[in-house]
Amino acid sequence: MTASPESLEIAGEDGIRFAQVTDCHLMDEPNGRLRGINTRATLEAVLESIGNNHPQLDFLLFTGDISQTGSRASYGIFASALASLSCPVYCIPGNHDDPAGLHDIIPTSPVTELRTIPLGAYRLQLLTSWIAGKHHGRIPDACLRRLGRQLARPPGGMDIIALHHPPVATGCWLDGMGLVNRADLYGELARVPQPTLLLCGHIHQTIDRQFGNTRVLTAPSSCYQFKPGAATMTVDESRTPGYRYVHIESPHRVHTRVYHVAH
Numbered sequence: 001m002t003a004s005p006e007s008l009e010i011a012g013e014d015g016i017r018f019a020q021v022t023d024c025h026l027m028d029e030p031n032g033r034l035r036g037i038n039t040r041a042t043l044e045a046v047l048e049s050i051g052n053n054h055p056q057l058d059f060l061l062f063t064g065d066i067s068q069t070g071s072r073a074s075y076g077i078f079a080s081a082l083a084s085l086s087c088p089v090y091c092i093p094g095n096h097d098d099p100a101g102l103h104d105i106i107p108t109s110p111v112t113e114l115r116t117i118p119l120g121a122y123r124l125q126l127l128t129s130w131i132a133g134k135h136h137g138r139i140p141d142a143c144l145r146r147l148g149r150q151l152a153r154p155p156g157g158m159d160i161i162a163l164h165h166p167p168v169a170t171g172c173w174l175d176g177m178g179l180v181n182r183a184d185l186y187g188e189l190a191r192v193p194q195p196t197l198l199l200c201g202h203i204h205q206t207i208d209r210q211f212g213n214t215r216v217l218t219a220p221s222s223c224y225q226f227k228p229g230a231a232t233m234t235v236d237e238s239r240t241p242g243y244r245y246v247h248i249e250s251p252h253r254v255h256t257r258v259y260h261v262a263h
Helices: 037-055 074-084 099-105 140-151 172-179 184-188
Strands: 016-021 057-063 091-094 114-118 122-126 159-163 197-202 208-211 214-217 242-250 253-260
Touching: 016 037, 016 172, 037 074, 057 197, 074 099, 074 253, 091 122, 091 184, 122 140, 140 159, 140 184, 184 197, 197 242
Parallel strands: 016 057, 057 091, 122 159, 159 197, 197 214
Antiparallel strands: 016 242, 114 122, 208 214, 242 253
């Protein structure tokens, strides 16, 4: 794995290309299973698919719940899975993660602060919504204020924001453990005059919504999916592990597609 640098020089005329992977839920043992699934094996299958389909990525973005347990052993398994990658990796913590433990593996991963990664004319804004011992999320006030200041100074390209908890309702049981200060985030985003991309995890299903100038995207989990619209936790057996591919040709031309790996 290439180290996660504090900035990337992306100056190509073809824009930015990256893949979003989320909700890996790695266990403490390489063969550990969650809901009957070997989550290390499914992550490796997703990474193999990314490598086969998109060999020229600028970076890989993980949007939280890398671990199910938050243990150092699970992050060691994560590091092993990334070892053969040739592109930089960026991460944010999810509600199941230990932000400090994830930071030890990926030093640019935020613990309590906002991390900004310059990408040439673009910027990657890494947000945390982690609350100790809770499944719902909240962006710290200091992070929101700094994000607002960053967004008020357009980079000339586009801001790409990564956040674990989506700030939108999905119509399923997961809405009860969403982002509790979403209105505050909306307030910051509503003042942004330029197109902005917000990528989230947490819900193990895909959405594509527009809020003002902000496009909100989620990706399938790298292990199992939740059934959309279900009133209680229900695994969608028809959907396999997957990821989202994003190609930002320009701030006004964003191409994205969701991929699922074969059974």
